Amino acid sequence: MGKPTGFLEFPRRDRSYAPVNERLNNYKEFVRPLPEDELRLQGARCMDCGVPYCHQGCPVNNIIPEWNDLVHTGAHRTALEILHQTNNFPDFTGRVCPAPCEAACTLNLVEEPVTIKTIEHAIIERGWEEGWVQPQIAAHRTGKRVAVIGSGPAGLAAAQQLARAGHMVAVYEKAARIGGLLRYGIPDFKMEKHVIDRRIAQMRSEGVEFHPNTHIGVNMPVDRLLREYDAIVLAIGAEAPRTLPVPGHDLEGVHFAMEFLPQQNKRVSGEKVTEREILATGRDVLVIGGGDTGSDCIGTSNRQKANSVAQLEIMPMPPEHEDKLSTWPYWPLKLRTSSSHEEGCEREFAVATKAFTGENGRVTGLDAVRVAWGKGADGRMAMQEVPGSAFHIKADLVLLAMGFVAPVHGGVLEQLEIALDARGNVKATDIDYLTSHKNVFVAGDARRGQSLVVWAIREGRQCARAVDEALMGRSELPR
Ligand SMILES: Cc1cc2nc3c(=O)[nH]c(=O)nc-3n(C[C@H](O)[C@H](O)[C@H](O)COP(=O)(O)OP(=O)(O)OC[C@H]3O[C@@H](n4cnc5c(N)ncnc54)[C@H](O)[C@@H]3O)c2cc1C
Numbered sequence: 007m008g009k010p011t012g013f014l015e016f017p018r019r020d021r022s023y024a025p026v027n028e029r030l031n032n033y034k035e036f037v038r039p040l041p042e043d044e045l046r047l048q049g050a051r052c053m054d055c056g057v058p059y060c061h062q063g064c065p066v067n068n069i070i071p072e073w074n075d076l077v078h079t080g081a082h083r084t085a086l087e088i089l090h091q092t093n094n095f096p097d098f099t100g101r102v103c104p105a106p107c108e109a110a111c112t113l114n115l116v117e118e119p120v121t122i123k124t125i126e127h128a129i130i131e132r133g134w135e136e137g138w139v140q141p142q143i144a145a146h147r148t149g150k151r152v153a154v155i156g157s158g159p160a161g162l163a164a165a166q167q168l169a170r171a172g173h174m175v176a177v178y179e180k181a182a183r184i185g186g187l188l189r190y191g192i193p194d195f196k197m198e199k200h201v202i203d204r205r206i207a208q209m210r211s212e213g214v215e216f217h218p219n220t221h222i223g224v225n226m227p228v229d230r231l232l233r234e235y236d237a238i239v240l241a242i243g244a245e246a247p248r249t250l251p252v253p254g255h256d257l258e259g260v261h262f263a264m265e266f267l268p269q270q271n272k273r274v275s276g277e278k279v280t281e282r283e284i285l286a287t288g289r290d291v292l293v294i295g296g297g298d299t300g301s302d303c304i305g306t307s308n309r310q311k312a313n314s315v316a317q318l319e320i321m322p323m324p325p326e327h328e329d330k331l332s333t334w335p336y337w338p339l340k341l342r343t344s345s346s347h348e349e350g351c352e353r354e355f356a357v358a359t360k361a362f363t364g365e366n367g368r369v370t371g372l373d374a375v376r377v378a379w380g381k382g383a384d385g386r387m388a389m390q391e392v393p394g395s396a397f398h399i400k401a402d403l404v405l406l407a408m409g410f411v412a413p414v415h416g417g418v419l420e421q422l423e424i425a426l427d428a429r430g431n432v433k434a435t436d437i438d439y440l441t442s443h444k445n446v447f448v449a450g451d452a453r454r455g456q457s458l459v460v461w462a463i464r465e466g467r468q469c470a471r472a473v474d475e476a477l478m479g480r481s482e483l484p485r
């Protein structure tokens with residue numbers, strides 16, 4: 007701990023954003039990094055607690071106090087080495103992680119937390135600028151072959167770890183480009199895609215093979231992988247969206263968020279949009295559902311110059327501030343206003359959709375009702391419609407962003423006859439990551455359900471260790 011009184015001397019400062027009118031004119035990242043001298047002061051705010059709750063709060067258990075101190079003293083290269091010990095892709099998490107570590111920071115109890123995510127981002131970007139991020143090529147080859155199905159953060163983390171353990175690794179991806187939701191879900195204004203491309207180049211140098219446009223279970227049977235590989239990792243995500251089966255849901259202009267968002271990511275990267283184009287330009291857009299996906303629809307609609315953007319959430323508005331003494335060090339329920347909300351959006355809470363209305367087959371609006379939430383007879387939260395509260399909202403583009411229920415059950419899962427858990431995810435523990443099928447493992451959203459990039463990285467890393475142990479009888483990969 008370089009500066010024992012840092013937290014008393016320096017207030018929290020974080021990265022700023024480009025002004026709204028500037029950032030809405032393009033799809034580029036708009037977060038402005040902290041200058042080096044300020045970054046060092048922010049590192050000095052870390053109290054190096056005896057029990058670092060941030061480390062527990064971070065799903066990959068980043069060794070945060072160590073690198074906070076190293077940044078404070080200017081030892082960025084060592085900070086990067088320590089960061090890479092626990093996180094394969096701090097460039098992804100430093101951009102899109104909601105930072106549960108900061109909620110868990112001890113300083114957050116009485117003050118504002120250390121700007122952990124900003125420091126993480128600065129360490130890795132400095133690493134790339136200085137050429138410190140190099141392929142880590144395995145010294146010995148094991149002769150074992152592993153196929154990873156799916157190239158999101160879970161698949162990429164598993165593949166990188168397994169290649170570094172000396173296995174021959176091939177990643178199969180149904181989409182045209184590698185990256186999963188990092189590539190096609192998360193918009194460029196949150197994470198530009200060259201950030202994925204440079205990691206793919208690193209992984210290729212480490213020996214990982216990539217096979218895009220290969221839909222396992224559809225245009226390549228999984229049997230072939232079972233014959234050719236010693237182990238398979240399923241990292242297929244949780245792609246089945248939650249539906250809203252009310253009258254009018256099949257009208258033209260009502261779309262799932264993941265029909266809308268990938269198209270814009272493709273346009274930005276110059277990839278051809280082969281599906282029928284969905285654009286918010288000039289439209290009254292209604293986003294149903296909160297969360298990251300809903301926010302991304304708002305930010306994208308505003309960049310496409312929508313006429314208006316509104317968001318409906320069925321849950322009541324959470325409190326503006328959490329009661330830290332009862333929620334710390336856990337992730338608190340509180341009102342979260344994303345950068346996309348700030349760019350322009352009307353938000354309504356405790357509203358349920360009754361039906362979509364339309365003319366000539368196209369959506370024109372939505373009939374809604376206000377709901378009140380309270381504890382039902384069984385003690386669970388339940389909602390009741392507020393009598394006389396029905397109202398109508400005009401909309402000619404509706405984006406459904408109510409989350410994802412499970413992985414898609416047909417195709418590869420059906421062919422493998424994989425056992426599912428009660429929620430419809432692939433059944434496996436977070437100890438051995440082994441499915442009901444011999445030599446087939448699972449990681450990421452496909453196992454834990456819809457989650458976060460940082461959790462997918464954790465699962466990919468831990469699954470890689472489990473695979474390595476199963477193949478070799480022992481493993482030196484970290485858990
Ligand atoms: C719009 C959106 C925004 C998000 N924003 C954030 C955010 O800001 N921060 C955050 O932490 N999390 C965010 N998330 C969640 C996060 O992206 C996911 O939790 C994470 O990507 C899950 O990683 P994964 O590797 O398990 O699956 P995915 O990223 O879903 O990757 C699965 C991959 O498997 C491929 N695949 C599936 N089946 C097959 C098959 N049979 N053959 C070949 N390939 C197959 C898919 O094409 C896909 O590329 C967001 C999610 C969405 C939808």
Ligand code: SF4
Binds near residue numbers: 063460
């Ligand atoms: S990965 Fe997320 S939780 Fe972990 S240190 Fe980075 S921002 Fe915090």
